[in-house]
Amino acid sequence: MKRTIGTTLISLLMAGSALAAGETLNIGMGSADAGKLDPHVATSTPDKGLLHWMFNGLVRIKPGEASPANIEPDIAESWTASEDGLTWTFKLREDVECHGDYGPLDAEDVVYSLNRSANADVSAFAKDYTAFDSVEATGDYEVTIKLKNPVPSLLGMLVPYHGGNIVCKDAVEALGADFERTPIGTGPFMFDEYQPQQYVKLVANPEYFRGEPKIKEIYYRYIPSDASRDLAFQSGEIDMIYGKQDQTWVERISKIPGTKVAVMKPGEMSVIHLNMTMPPLDDVRVRRAVAHAVNRDAMVQFKGPDVTLAAVSPVPEGYLGFTDDVPTYEYSIEKAKALLAEAGHPDGVTIKAIHTTLPGMITTMEAIQALLREADINLEIETVEHATFHEQIRKDLSQVTHYSAARFPVADTYLTQFFHSDSIVGTPTAVTNFSHCAVADDEITGARVATDPEKQLELWAEAQRKIMDEVCAIPIVQSLQLWAWKDTLDLGVEVNGSLNLSPPVTEAAHFTE
Amino acid sequence: MTAFVLKRLGFAVITLFAVLTIVFFIVRILPGDPAMAILGDQASQEALVALRARLGLDQPLYVQYVQFLGGVIVGDWGVSMVSGRPVIQEILKVLPATLELTIVSLILGAVVGVPLGVWSAVRRNKLPDYITRMASLLGLSFPAFVSAVLLLLVFAIQLRWFPVISSGQGTTLGERLRDLALPAINLGLIMAAYITRVARSAMLEVLNQDYVRTAYAKGLAFATIIWRHCLRNAMIPVVTVVGLYLGILIGNSVLTEIVFNRPGLGKLIIGALNQRDYTMLQGMMVIYTLIVVLVNLLTDLTYGLIDPRIKYS
Numbered sequence: 001m002k003r004t005i006g007t008t009l010i011s012l013l014m015a016g017s018a019l020a021a022g023e024t025l026n027i028g029m030g031s032a033d034a035g036k037l038d039p040h041v042a043t044s045t046p047d048k049g050l051l052h053w054m055f056n057g058l059v060r061i062k063p064g065e066a067s068p069a070n071i072e073p074d075i076a077e078s079w080t081a082s083e084d085g086l087t088w089t090f091k092l093r094e095d096v097e098c099h100g101d102y103g104p105l106d107a108e109d110v111v112y113s114l115n116r117s118a119n120a121d122v123s124a125f126a127k128d129y130t131a132f133d134s135v136e137a138t139g140d141y142e143v144t145i146k147l148k149n150p151v152p153s154l155l156g157m158l159v160p161y162h163g164g165n166i167v168c169k170d171a172v173e174a175l176g177a178d179f180e181r182t183p184i185g186t187g188p189f190m191f192d193e194y195q196p197q198q199y200v201k202l203v204a205n206p207e208y209f210r211g212e213p214k215i216k217e218i219y220y221r222y223i224p225s226d227a228s229r230d231l232a233f234q235s236g237e238i239d240m241i242y243g244k245q246d247q248t249w250v251e252r253i254s255k256i257p258g259t260k261v262a263v264m265k266p267g268e269m270s271v272i273h274l275n276m277t278m279p280p281l282d283d284v285r286v287r288r289a290v291a292h293a294v295n296r297d298a299m300v301q302f303k304g305p306d307v308t309l310a311a312v313s314p315v316p317e318g319y320l321g322f323t324d325d326v327p328t329y330e331y332s333i334e335k336a337k338a339l340l341a342e343a344g345h346p347d348g349v350t351i352k353a354i355h356t357t358l359p360g361m362i363t364t365m366e367a368i369q370a371l372l373r374e375a376d377i378n379l380e381i382e383t384v385e386h387a388t389f390h391e392q393i394r395k396d397l398s399q400v401t402h403y404s405a406a407r408f409p410v411a412d413t414y415l416t417q418f419f420h421s422d423s424i425v426g427t428p429t430a431v432t433n434f435s436h437c438a439v440a441d442d443e444i445t446g447a448r449v450a451t452d453p454e455k456q457l458e459l460w461a462e463a464q465r466k467i468m469d470e471v472c473a474i475p476i477v478q479s480l481q482l483w484a485w486k487d488t489l490d491l492g493v494e495v496n497g498s499l500n501l502s503p504p505v506t507e508a509a510h511f512t513e
Numbered sequence: 514m515t516a517f518v519l520k521r522l523g524f525a526v527i528t529l530f531a532v533l534t535i536v537f538f539i540v541r542i543l544p545g546d547p548a549m550a551i552l553g554d555q556a557s558q559e560a561l562v563a564l565r566a567r568l569g570l571d572q573p574l575y576v577q578y579v580q581f582l583g584g585v586i587v588g589d590w591g592v593s594m595v596s597g598r599p600v601i602q603e604i605l606k607v608l609p610a611t612l613e614l615t616i617v618s619l620i621l622g623a624v625v626g627v628p629l630g631v632w633s634a635v636r637r638n639k640l641p642d643y644i645t646r647m648a649s650l651l652g653l654s655f656p657a658f659v660s661a662v663l664l665l666l667v668f669a670i671q672l673r674w675f676p677v678i679s680s681g682q683g684t685t686l687g688e689r690l691r692d693l694a695l696p697a698i699n700l701g702l703i704m705a706a707y708i709t710r711v712a713r714s715a716m717l718e719v720l721n722q723d724y725v726r727t728a729y730a731k732g733l734a735f736a737t738i739i740w741r742h743c744l745r746n747a748m749i750p751v752v753t754v755v756g757l758y759l760g761i762l763i764g765n766s767v768l769t770e771i772v773f774n775r776p777g778l779g780k781l782i783i784g785a786l787n788q789r790d791y792t793m794l795q796g797m798m799v800i801y802t803l804i805v806v807l808v809n810l811l812t813d814l815t816y817g818l819i820d821p822r823i824k825y826s
Contacts, residue, residue, distance in 0.1 A: 028678075032771075032784040035595060043552060120563060124552050127560065180597060196606050197776040223678060224780065225771050227662050232677040232774075235670055387545025387789060430558050 022511050023216040025489070028229045028241040031222050033197045038180035039165035040116055040123040048161075049242075049502030050200060050220050054099075055167075055185035057160035058090050058110065058143070063504035066265045066497025067409055068156040068320045075105065075166055075186070076143075076158075085150040085451045086133075092141040097207040098168035099190040107137035109169045114145070116172070117163030125163035150449045152412035152456065153320060160187075161408065161499045188213045188507045197222060214510035233259075239489055240503065243482030245360055247304020253484045260487045263307060265497035266406045267478030269316040270364055273401040273418070273434035274473060280349045281399060287471035289339035290351075291329035293375035294368060298331075299477050302367050307482060311475035314419060314467045318497070321411025321447070321460035326468040336375035348376025353400035355381050356389035364476065365402050393434060396426040401434040404479070409499070411460040415444045419467050437472030440464075488513045514817075521813070525806040529799070533585060536798040537578055540791045547594050547789040568594055581795065590799070591792040595784070600796035603781065608800065611770070611777035615762055617697040619755065622704025627751065629705070630712025631744060634720060645709060652706025657765040661699045661772035668695060678774045696773040700765055704758065711754040715747035722746075748819045756812030760805055 031046035039051045060074035061067070076090035096105040116122055118129035133146040151157065158164045171184035183191050188210070189202035199221045204213040221238065223229040230249075232238040234256050243249050243261070245268075254261050272294075280286045296310045315322045329335075340348060355365050362383065369379040379400065384392060393401045407413040416431075417423050421438035423431035440463035447459035467473065481501050485491075492508025548564040565571050569580070584591055590600040633645035669677045679692035719725065720743060728738045767779030778797060785793035817823045 032780040033596075036597065120560065124560065177597070195776070196603070197780045198774075221678060221774075222780075223774050224783065225774065228665065228677060228772050228774055231662075231665050231670060235673070235677050237676055237678055385545070387543075387550065387787075390549060391546055428558055 022513075023214070025215050025218045025240065025505065025509070026238045027218060027220050028223045028232055028238040029220060030224060030226065030229060030242045030244075032224045033222050034194060034200055036180040037183045037191070037194075037200070039160075039167065039183065039185070040125060040163055041180060043124055045501050046222070046242075048500045050202075051165065051183065051185075052160070052498070052500035052502050053189045053202060053218065053505050054183060054187045054191060055160045055165040056096070056187050057164040057166060058092075058158040059155050060159050061499055062493075063506050064491075064493035064495045064497070066499050067318055068153055068159070071155050071159065074160065075110070079155075081154075083451075085154075086147045088145045088147075088154055089138065090143045090145070092143065093209060094141050095209045096186050097205075097209070098171060098186055099184045099205060100171070102168045102171045102174075102184055105166070105168060105186050106140050107143045110143045110166055111135050111137050112169035112172070113166045114143075114163075116167065123163055128157060128163055150451050152448050153410045156320070156408060156410050159499065189218055189505070192217075208507055211507050213507040215505065218505065233484065240483065240485035242502075243484055245307060245479045245482055247307050250304070250306050250482065258487050259484050260489075262483045262485070262495045262503060264481040264483065264495060264501075264503070265318045266409050266499070266501075267309060267316060267318075267480045268404045268406045269311050269478045270361075270402065270404045270476040271311070271314065271418070272368065272474040272476060273403060274471065275396075275399050275401070275435055276470075276472060277436045278399045280343070280345060281351060283343045284470060285339045285343035286345065286349060288329060289336040289343070289375065290372065290377060291471050291474050292332050292336040292339065293372050293377055294329075294474055294476065295331040295371055296476065298371065299364070299367060303364065303477050303479065307480055309478040309480070311478050313464045314473055314475055315411045315414045315460070315464055316406075316409070316478055319407075319409040319411050319414065321457055323457075323461040323464055325461060326464050328468070329471075329474075333375050336377070340376065348378060350378040350380060351399050352380045352382065353402065354389060354392050354398040355383050355402060356386045357383050358386050358389075360479075361402060361404055364404075368402075368476070394425050394430065394432075396434075398434070403432065403434065405432075406501075411464075412444070412448055415440070415460065415463055415467075416448070419463070419472055420444050435472040437467060437470070439470045439472065440466040518810070518814075521810050525810070528806055529802055532798060532802045533582065533795070534578075536795055537581055538574075540789075540794045541574065541577075543789065545789045547791060550788040550790075551595055585799065590796045593785075593790055593793045595788045595790045595793070600792050603793065604778070604796055604800055607776045607778060607781055610775060611763070611766055611779070614693065614696055614700065614766055614769070614775065614777065615759070617693055618700035618704055618762060618766075619759070621697055621701030622708050623755065625701065625705035626708025627712050627744075630709040630751075631716050631739060631747075633709065633713045634716035635739060637717065642713075645713070649706040649709040652702050653710075655703070656768075657699060657703060658768040658772050660702070661696075661769055664695050664699055665772070692775070696769050696775055699769050699773075700762060703765060704755075704762060707754060707758050707761075708751060712747065712751050715750040716743060719743045719747045745819060749816060752812055752815050752819065756808050759808045763801065763804065 029046045035044050035047045036042055037047060037051065039055050042048055042051055056074045058074060058076040059071050062070040062072050075092055075096055077093050079088060079090045081088045092107060092110065098105050114135045118126050118132050120126035131147050131149055131151045133148045136144050138144045166186065168184050172179050175182055181194060188205055188208045190205045192203045193201040199219045202218040204216045206212045223232060226244055229241050230253065233241045250261055253259055274281045274287050274290065276282055300308050300310050309317060312324050312328060313322060313326045355362060365381055369381060372379045392398065418432055419437045419440060420433060421441050422429045423433035424436050425434055443459045443463035447456045450456040450459060483503050488511050490510055490512050491503060492506060493504055495503050498504060547568065548561045552560055552564060569577060592599050593603055629645050633642045636642050665677055668674050675691060675695050725738060725743060728742055766777065767782060770777040770779035782797050785797065
């Protein structure tokens, strides 16, 4: 009798726990809650990852890839550019429908959307669109973009990423402030419900122009605890999870039967920026000595060979414009010591870094500290909380800055933000140039406005060579994005990368069982 | 009695004012920039300056302070700097979940802790006493997030009795119990450990009193002596401890909510701290302070119910 009561009680408790399988995709994201779900405002990985499945751009990067070299049509079925690269005309598909009752999407919507992206009052990405002179509807389904000056990759700015996501004019105007809680796009999945701190539910868009998605519901669940997320995946409640950038995570999660682990680009590149205005780092020989003392192979082993790539150039591998034809500094303690002696520091030097306490980053910095010690370079690390770290390094307080970042994969973004003199920290136009590097300004600016792609690539390559020659910074490793999902989930494409950092869940994704 | 309650409420207002002032300045002394937390690390200086102006962070501190206090008095707690939604709405949406967890844990702690404490005191220095003391020590020394993961491993992964993530929207009694069971056990057992130790020592003191010996001498039944005469007199320290430890319970509920993925104040405060959401942090501190002040008041009033000799003046 007791056993019967126990069994009944457990059955009662478990009733309702089974989530519908087959057409419902449960995704576990490492975040406590949703932020702003307006694609022109969202900057965080969890928000961008979700919006990825709800919006289209004029063009898109082929699903499963991250490089702008793989651009293909999306809302625009074709396009032409003038010879000077300043006028672009896009012919739109006529079968694109906005989610809900907001009707078909036409040129007016696209014009409204791109102007909205360029408006600093409502868009976090307005700066990316400052080269836009005008965006006009030159037909019901034709849009013409005129530029003030050529840009490194106009098509790259029109993929569904940040400001390139196309919103529907009627929806934004009708919803007003509510738009950031009820995003309306044209993509394969539509916003359905938001439960604070629990999930956002998306449903299939039956009107999607590439066909109705096979998966009918997506629950994007906010699970901030790494352990709980892994356990939920292990118990089968979650079909796909956001992983930790950690070799041990890959090893552990791979052991769960029926699991597919995806290692995706773009990677976050760890770079050590050396402040060229502060002694002793104002001497290029000292900077070269530091570069010789870093053993990149050891760092890849340390961070995990399955989840990291060695970095050789100041632009991450896979970005449009990347070159590995740059001066390199092979690991050599003797050379490092000789360079230090030549620079007048036969007994070594002490350099200081303000550093975040973020576990993934501090372990990297401590490993570098140990490597540098071999060459009599004493790296003193002052640790501060992460938000404080960001504040202090931007006040130009750190001699050595370890920064880890992923950017839109075109060489210009990385080069401009980290190595152009306009971006030097502590100046009114500051972004993230911590090293005060100004050795490749001409090449970076020249490439930005170059109309000949070959010339542009050459200028970017030259910029990378100059930065490495002067050792403004030392690239260490690239940490790739990690996700895992059940092998019964077929995404319909091979997944090598994702610009929005979440796997491509498109109309083709389905469960095989 | 009414005068007592009014006086205490008056003190509560002063406490609240002090807490609000301290919180207002502390969150602003914290290094870190809400504008950067919102716009991300690629934001330009112009965008950061514009956002700070929009959030009112470019105003002098005293202006912000006066606006904030004025807002709190008229019930306007502002909007979250990160989500843009009204703070009070955000808090009220998840507050019931935290209260539900805390109250159920408290009841569970009392239901387990009081009888165990009494049993342990009555069987002093015998096997049951040793076992209870060991178990309560274990409960006290186990961090809430470790016990939470262990509970998940055993009951969700091995036995599969419960899900790892709660649905957070259970409508039937069965679903609500299922969502609540493991988090409440996790917190309740920690609470039980505290209560057991206090109940035991309070009972030991009462058991040595003359009137207990008299009761035995009169030939009263053992159960009557323990439950009617001893326990009632031992309850005042237990109630005090329950009131005091409610703060610890709320602190542990933050970790428990994160591990069991329950909605609640815990997830809200972690997000607000990480993103320097000043308005949200301030709103949450008001709520926490209110809860602590109210619980203290209730604790004081409970003394009178337990012991009629206590008079409020």
